[in-house]
Amino acid sequence: MLETSILGTFNGSDQAYIYIWLSKKHKIVYVGMTNSYTGTIGRASGHFNRKGTLRKRFSEARGYEVNNVDDILLLSFPLPKTREFISVEKSYREAVEYLVQKELILLRGKLNPTFDVISWVRLSPRTGNSRIKRLAAEIVNSFETNYSRF
Amino acid sequence: MSDKIDLSIDAGRLLFGLSRIGYTTSAAICDIIDNSVRANAQNINLLIKKEREDFSDNKRNNVKEYIIIDDGDGMNENAIKEALKLGSTDDHYDDKSLSKFGLGLKSASFSQGDVLKVISSDGTGFNKYEVSLPKVMEAKEYFAEKTEIDENESELIDTYLKEGKGTIIIISAIRLNNHPSVRNTIKELKTKVGVIYFYFLSESGINITIGDKKIDAIDPLFVSEANENGNLNENEWDGTEVRWIEKPKELTLDDELQINVTIEITQLPYPPIYRIKNIGESRDKEVRERYLIEAGNYGFYVYRNKRLISWASNLQGIIPYDQDFYAFRGRILINDEADDFFNIDVKKSSLTLSEEAFRNISDFTKEAKSKSKAAWKNAGKISRDIINKAPNEIANKLLEEFEQIEILPGDNLPDEEVALERLKAITDDMTSKIKWIIKMMKEDKGEEVDDVDDDYTEDEKEEAVKGEKNPNLTKIFRVSSVEDNLLWEPYYDTDLGNCVRINKIHRFARLIYEDNAENRDLQILFDLMMLQFADSELYAYKNIEKYEYDDLKVILRESRRIVSEFLANMCRKLENDLPPNYSDEKYA
Numbered sequence: 001m002l003e004t005s006i007l008g009t010f011n012g013s014d015q016a017y018i019y020i021w022l023s024k025k026h027k028i029v030y031v032g033m034t035n036s037y038t039g040t041i042g043r044a045s046g047h048f049n050r051k052g053t054l055r056k057r058f059s060e061a062r063g064y065e066v067n068n069v070d071d072i073l074l075l076s077f078p079l080p081k082t083r084e085f086i087s088v089e090k091s092y093r094e095a096v097e098y099l100v101q102k103e104l105i106l107l108r109g110k111l112n113p114t115f116d117v118i119s120w121v122r123l124s125p126r127t128g129n130s131r132i133k134r135l136a137a138e139i140v141n142s143f144e145t146n147y148s149r150f
Numbered sequence: 151m152s153d154k155i156d157l158s159i160d161a162g163r164l165l166f167g168l169s170r171i172g173y174t175t176s177a178a179i180c181d182i183i184d185n186s187v188r189a190n191a192q193n194i195n196l197l198i199k200k201e202r203e204d205f206s207d208n209k210r211n212n213v214k215e216y217i218i219i220d221d222g223d224g225m226n227e228n229a230i231k232e233a234l235k236l237g238s239t240d241d242h243y244d245d246k247s248l249s250k251f252g253l254g255l256k257s258a259s260f261s262q263g264d265v266l267k268v269i270s271s272d273g274t275g276f277n278k279y280e281v282s283l284p285k286v287m288e289a290k291e292y293f294a295e296k297t298e299i300d301e302n303e304s305e306l307i308d309t310y311l312k313e314g315k316g317t318i319i320i321i322s323a324i325r326l327n328n329h330p331s332v333r334n335t336i337k338e339l340k341t342k343v344g345v346i347y348f349y350f351l352s353e354s355g356i357n358i359t360i361g362d363k364k365i366d367a368i369d370p371l372f373v374s375e376a377n378e379n380g381n382l383n384e385n386e387w388d389g390t391e392v393r394w395i396e397k398p399k400e401l402t403l404d405d406e407l408q409i410n411v412t413i414e415i416t417q418l419p420y421p422p423i424y425r426i427k428n429i430g431e432s433r434d435k436e437v438r439e440r441y442l443i444e445a446g447n448y449g450f451y452v453y454r455n456k457r458l459i460s461w462a463s464n465l466q467g468i469i470p471y472d473q474d475f476y477a478f479r480g481r482i483l484i485n486d487e488a489d490d491f492f493n494i495d496v497k498k499s500s501l502t503l504s505e506e507a508f509r510n511i512s513d514f515t516k517e518a519k520s521k522s523k524a525a526w527k528n529a530g531k532i533s534r535d536i537i538n539k540a541p542n543e544i545a546n547k548l549l550e551e552f553e554q555i556e557i558l559p560g561d562n563l564p565d566e567e568v569a570l571e572r573l574k575a576i577t578d579d580m581t582s583k584i585k586w587i588i589k590m591m592k593e594d595k596g597e598e599v600d601d602v603d604d605d606y607t608e609d610e611k612e613e614a615v616k617g618e619k620n621p622n623l624t625k626i627f628r629v630s631s632v633e634d635n636l637l638w639e640p641y642y643d644t645d646l647g648n649c650v651r652i653n654k655i656h657r658f659a660r661l662i663y664e665d666n667a668e669n670r671d672l673q674i675l676f677d678l679m680m681l682q683f684a685d686s687e688l689y690a691y692k693n694i695e696k697y698e699y700d701d702l703k704v705i706l707r708e709s710r711r712i713v714s715e716f717l718a719n720m721c722r723k724l725e726n727d728l729p730p731n732y733s734d735e736k737y738a
Contacts, residue, residue: 060209063202083636084635087634087714088718089637090718090722091635091655092635125630125655126594126630130592130596131593
C-alpha cells in the first residue's frame with residue numbers, strides 16, 4: 001500500500017500556489033504556479049500525463065522516464081489570498097514563479113544533494129516589484145531551511 | 151660560463167596541467183579540425199558516440215567518444231609519433247599554418263578525455279598509436295603505445311577513407327564531469343565551425359560534417375548583405391538592414407616592419423524593430439538567431455591566416471561592454487607576421503594586443519563605435535516611438551476638443567444637492583486612493599513601502615496616477631499597476647476630470663500594446679474605448695439616483711473585475727490564435 005498525505009493541496013477555490021516538485025535521488029527540481037480550482041494536486045495531472053511538461057522535461061534532462069522515480073515530493077507554497085494572486089490574469093503569480101526558479105538555480109550549488117532545475121518559466125514584467133520579491137524570497141528561504149529533512 | 155643543471159620534468163603532471171587549460175568542447179574539436187585543414191583535407195567528419203545510445207541527445211555527461219576523420223594527406227608512422235610529441239616540430243608547417251605551439255592536438259584532446267588515439271596513413275598503410283593520460287601520470291613519463299586497429303576503426307577507414315590515406319583522431323574515456331550534452335555541443339559547433347572556418351568553407355570548398363549534417367559557412371559580418379544595402383547613416387537607419395560602417399581598410403600597425411592588417415566593420419540589424427515592422431510577423435527572435443545577436447557575439451572577429459582566433463573580442467576594452475554595441479561587428483584579418491602584435495594563447499581562443507596594436511586599432515575604431523551606438527539608439531527610438539508613445543499621445547490629443555454627453559436621453563439630471571453629494575463621495579474615494587496608487591508605483595519600482603504618508607508631492611502623485619510625468623497625457627494613462635490587477639479603473643480629480651488608468655501589464659493590454667504593437671490604430675481605439683468605459687462608470691456614480699452610491703460602486707467594480715478576468719482567460723485560451731497570429735486560412 002502507498003499512503004500519500006495531500007493535506008489541503010486540493011483546495012484552489014480561493015487560493016493560488018507556487019509549487020515545487022523535488023526528487024533528491026534524481027536531483028531534479030521543477031517549479032510551477034497555479035490558481036487551479038483543484039489546487040496543486042489537481043494541477044499535477046497536467047504534469048504527469050503522457051504529454052505532461054514535467055514528464056517531458058524529466059526525460060530530456062535525465063535520459064530516462066520519470067516512471068521509476070519513487071521519491072518525488074510536492075511542496076506547495078500558498079500565495080496571499082488577494083485578487084491579484086488568485087485572478088485568471090497571472091502576471092503576479094508568474095513573477096513570483098520566475099523569481100523562485102531563478103533563486104533556486106543560484107542556490108542549487110549550496111545544497112546537498114545539488115539538483116537541476118528543469119522547469120521553464122516565463123519572464124514576467126512584474127519581477128521588479130518589491131512585494132513579489134519578498135514573497136519569492138520567503139518561499140526560497142523556506143525551501144532552503146527545510147531541504148535537509150525532505 | 152654557466153653550469154647547466156638538469157631540471158627534470160614530471161611528464162604526468164605536465165600533461166595533466168595541459169589538459170586543464172580551459173578548452174570548451176567545441177574549441178577543443180575545432181583545434182583538431184585545424185590539423186585536418188592544414189593537412190589539405192577536403193572532407194572532415196565529426197562523429198559523437200554516446201555512452202548510452204538509448205538516452206536522448208539532451209542528456210549531459212553522456213558522451214563516450216569524439217571521432218574526427220579527415221581525408222587529408224595523412225601521416226606515416228614517424229609522422230604520427232612526431233605529432234604525438236609535446237611541442238611537436240613545426241618543420242612541416244608552412245607560413246599559412248594554423249598551428250602555433252605544437253600542443254593543440256594533445257591539449258585539446260586531453261581537455262575532453264583521458265585517452266587519445268591517432269590512426270593515420272599517408273597512403274602507405276594505416277598505423278595506430280594511443281596515449282593514455284592515466285598511464286602517463288602513473289609512469290611520470292610521456293609515451294605512446296602502438297596498438298592494433300580494431301573492427302570499428304577498420305569500418306571507419308572503409309567508410310570514410312577509401313583512398314587509403316587520411317587521419318582518424320579518437321578522444322575516448324571522456325570525463326563525464328559537467329560534460330555538455332550532445333545536442334548542445336552540436337548546436338554550438340554548427341555556429342562556431344561555420345564562423346571559425348568561414349573562409350575555408352566558402353572559398354576552399356572544404357566540407358565539414360557532424361554526423362550526416364553539413365556545416366554551412368557563416369560570415370559574422372554578413373558582408374554580402376552590407377554590399378547590397380550600402381553605408382550606414384546612423385541618423386536614418388531604422389535597424390532593419392545590415393550596413394557598412396567601414397569597408398575593408400588596410401591599417402599599418404608598424405611602419406618599420408611593414409605589418410599590415412585589414413579591418414572591416416558592419417552594423418547588423420536591430421532585432422526589436424522586427425516585432426513591429428510588418429503586421430503579424432514578429433520576427434525579432436528569428437532575426438536574433440540568424441544574425442547571432444546576443445551578449446557574447448558583438449565586437450571584433452580576428453582571423454589569422456583565415457582561421458578565426460578570437461570570437462567577438464572587445465580587444466581589451468576598445469569595444470565597451472554595453473548593449474548599445476550589440477549590432478557592432480568588426481573583423482581583423484592578420485597573417486602570421488602580425489603574431490607579435492596579437493599575442494595568441496594556446497587555445498587560439500583569445501588574444502592580447504600589443505601596445506601599438508591597441509593604440510592604432512583604438513584610434514581607427516573611434517568613429518565606427520560612435521556611429522554604431524548612435525544608430526542602435528536611433529533605431530531604438532524609432533521602435534519605441536512606434537510601439538508606445540505615439541498612439542497613447544494621439545488618443546489623448548484626440549480628446550482635446552471632445553465633450554462627453556452631460557445626460558443621456560431618458561436619464562434625469564440629479565438636483566444640485568444630490569449631485570454635490572455624489573461628487574464629494576467620488577472625490578473622497580479618489581483622494582484616499584491616491585496613497586494606494588503611490589504605494590503600488592513604489593513597489594513596482596522595487597522600493598520597500600509600508601505606508602505612504604499624506605505629505606506626498608505633486609510630482610509623485612502625477613507620476614503614480616499617469617504612470618509617467620508627461621504633460622501630453624491628459625485623460626488616458628497606461629500604468630503598471632491597477633487595484634486588484636484589473637484591466638482598467640476610473641480615475642477622477644478636479645484638475646484632470648474623468649480619466650482612465652489602464653493596466654498595461656494585464657494580459658489583454660499586452661495583447662494590444664505588445665503583441666499588436668505595430669497596429670497603431672488598434673491601440674488608439676483601445677485607449678479611447680477604455681476611457682469611455684471609465685467615463686461611463688463615473689457617469690453612473692454621478693447621475694444614476696435609483697441606486698445607492700455604495701451599491702453602484704460594488705456592482706460596477708464587480709462587473710469590471712469579471713470583464714478583466716474573462717479577457718485574461720480568453721487571451722490564455724486563444725493565445726496562439728488571436729491577432730496578430732490569426733490567419734485567414736485557418737478559419738476559412
